Amino acid sequence: MNTFKLALRGLTRNRRRSLVTLLAIALGFSAITLFAGYTHNVYSGLTRQSIHGELLGHLTLSKRGMNKEGKLDPERYLLTASEAERITALLKDEPHVVLIAPRLALSGLISNGRASTIFVAEAIEPAAMERLQQDILTDAELESGMYDNVRKKLDPAHMEVVEVSEGLVDILHLSVGGQAAVLTNTLTGQANALDITVGHTFNTGNAGSNDKFAFFSLDLARNLLDAEGRADRLTILLDDERQTLATRDRLLTRLKIAGFDVEIQTWQELSSFYNQVHGMFDMIFGFIFLIVLTVVLMSVANSMGMTVVERTREIGTLRAIGLKRRGVVRLFTTESMLLTLIGCTAGLLITLGVRWGINAANVSYVPPNSVSPVPLLVDMDTGRTLFTFMLMGVVGTLAAYLPARRAAKKAIIDALGHV
Amino acid sequence: MSDNPIRSPILKLRNVRRRFLLGETTIDALHSVSLDIHAGEFLAVWGPSGSGKTTLMNIIGLIDSPTEGQVHFEEQDTRILADDALTEFRAQKIGFVFQNFNLVPVLSALENVMLPLQIQGAAEHTLRQRAATALVDVGLERFKNSLPDKLSGGQRQRVAIARALVVDPKLVIADEPTANLDSENSRMIIDLMREMNRARHVTFVFTTHDPRLLDHVDRKILLRDGSVESDEVMA
Numbered sequence: 001m002n003t004f005k006l007a008l009r010g011l012t013r014n015r016r017r018s019l020v021t022l023l024a025i026a027l028g029f030s031a032i033t034l035f036a037g038y039t040h041n042v043y044s045g046l047t048r049q050s051i052h053g054e055l056l057g058h059l060t061l062s063k064r065g066m067n068k069e070g071k072l073d074p075e076r077y078l079l080t081a082s083e084a085e086r087i088t089a090l091l092k093d094e095p096h097v098v099l100i101a102p103r104l105a106l107s108g109l110i111s112n113g114r115a116s117t118i119f120v121a122e123a124i125e126p127a128a129m130e131r132l133q134q135d136i137l138t139d140a141e142l143e144s145g146m147y148d149n150v151r152k153k154l155d156p157a158h159m160e161v162v163e164v165s166e167g168l169v170d171i172l173h174l175s176v177g178g179q180a181a182v183l184t185n186t187l188t189g190q191a192n193a194l195d196i197t198v199g200h201t202f203n204t205g206n207a208g209s210n211d212k213f214a215f216f217s218l219d220l221a222r223n224l225l226d227a228e229g230r231a232d233r234l235t236i237l238l239d240d241e242r243q244t245l246a247t248r249d250r251l252l253t254r255l256k257i258a259g260f261d262v263e264i265q266t267w268q269e270l271s272s273f274y275n276q277v278h279g280m281f282d283m284i285f286g287f288i289f290l291i292v293l294t295v296v297l298m299s300v301a302n303s304m305g306m307t308v309v310e311r312t313r314e315i316g317t318l319r320a321i322g323l324k325r326r327g328v329v330r331l332f333t334t335e336s337m338l339l340t341l342i343g344c345t346a347g348l349l350i351t352l353g354v355r356w357g358i359n360a361a362n363v364s365y366v367p368p369n370s371v372s373p374v375p376l377l378v379d380m381d382t383g384r385t386l387f388t389f390m391l392m393g394v395v396g397t398l399a400a401y402l403p404a405r406r407a408a409k410k411a412i413i414d415a416l417g418h419v
Numbered sequence: 420m421s422d423n424p425i426r427s428p429i430l431k432l433r434n435v436r437r438r439f440l441l442g443e444t445t446i447d448a449l450h451s452v453s454l455d456i457h458a459g460e461f462l463a464v465w466g467p468s469g470s471g472k473t474t475l476m477n478i479i480g481l482i483d484s485p486t487e488g489q490v491h492f493e494e495q496d497t498r499i500l501a502d503d504a505l506t507e508f509r510a511q512k513i514g515f516v517f518q519n520f521n522l523v524p525v526l527s528a529l530e531n532v533m534l535p536l537q538i539q540g541a542a543e544h545t546l547r548q549r550a551a552t553a554l555v556d557v558g559l560e561r562f563k564n565s566l567p568d569k570l571s572g573g574q575r576q577r578v579a580i581a582r583a584l585v586v587d588p589k590l591v592i593a594d595e596p597t598a599n600l601d602s603e604n605s606r607m608i609i610d611l612m613r614e615m616n617r618a619r620h621v622t623f624v625f626t627t628h629d630p631r632l633l634d635h636v637d638r639k640i641l642l643r644d645g646s647v648e649s650d651e652v653m654a
Contacts (some may be wrong), residue, residue, distance in 0.1 A: 322510025
């Protein structure tokens, strides 16, 4: 029997009911895929922000124990100039590795001559900073014009010129070109102060750090810490984010063989914000997905249940003229599958339309714990869209199974006598 | 009967009893009915409402099983057939015409007639031709693309007859095929069935409560209170 054709025609019998069910499926599918697209955009933005914006790179190499004990005993856990050079030489020919940048973290007091406050700084070579930020923006973000000021820059010719966060500049009533002094402890605990010039200001995007953060050139930091040639870690940039874990494993093996007792962390392990946001959105997505799936299941089951009851006499007729029980089940599950797949296809079209509208509308919002707006953009999350399509198709098909099976089991004479 | 040679029985009912349980009440719809139906017969089962006509037709059509007794179709004991085998058996050997036509409303006349062939898995290129021929046989070739709700009652029943005959069945069961038709259409439907019976030598068994439709049958069985009151072979 041409089940497909008969099932398709069956959907046209009670058009209003089919349309309502189809609409429930379409809107549910669209809600899921739009949210998936939004989170995909957020994940992708956070990934770029972590790797390129926060200058984490893909991998961070440090001496084993640096993260736990390094703050209290920096002298012991900092890489020596010789170690940093040997490791860099060893890894520079690794596939996918495009940059190995020595880094130092430091903190202390910053003063405008009248008032002082604490600062936390990250030190990096100016050229490495520029390279790390190369892929920070997407084309859409560049076009939006909202991130024109996002790239941080250090002056390779003048190590005293630093990047200072906007909040810190405000507190100290500084401005670009203004002078300040920074005071830190050297590795041996001696006080050391140097003059700096505010070369550029930036927004950390986080209210908690925007009033204390700064970027120094590595030379300045080494002078302040009296740590010539040393680094607390090496930031490694790859040409492909998907190679992060594999490269980490390979590097660790090579370094172990070469006699280095080091640890390497991925950007995901270091970016707690990324992990928190990812975890939260995954939970919300799962919750929405479950609700929508339940709505679809109930809608289809209800619709098919009514359809089966209405067509009981027809089922009796088909059984009488030779359709087997499994044929009846196949007929109604096919009808349900078609309804679900048409609904999902309609949902996909809605998603594409709404996505286009949102992306074209240049909507922005300020995320929690952020000080600057970000554009609201929706990606096409192909993986989760396909997954939703298939899962809803299966659930929609199964929703008709029970009522269809019940109908198929009904005695033919009872079905024929159904009013 | 001279132009419709009667052959050996295609269907044998022996001591068939059918009992229904309605709540706590037991209803005996058929009491120990035994009869033979021969190939090529044009047979009417008649009697008042509630006499057991439909129950008997259901059992003859193998869509219901007797509570007691035996039903043999072409020497096959139908009691031993599992549901799938019985369904296949029915699909190949029995055609059905229902009182309410029971056409699929979203399929055209041609598609309705194609349905039993499609269920049997007939090849696509032959089933359309066979269904079209069946519609020609019942005089509805002009209406092959019409949906059932665009056809009159008589036309719908003719489509139902074409659907019943398209699989070349041994037996056609028609339960009150004229109950929803006016007298003129009723006569036309009975005449059409008779014509098909003669032309194709297909056995027809139909029920009616209208004695005026019994003029041209080979045999008429009067059923009353679930028992055969008379079984009359016409001269």
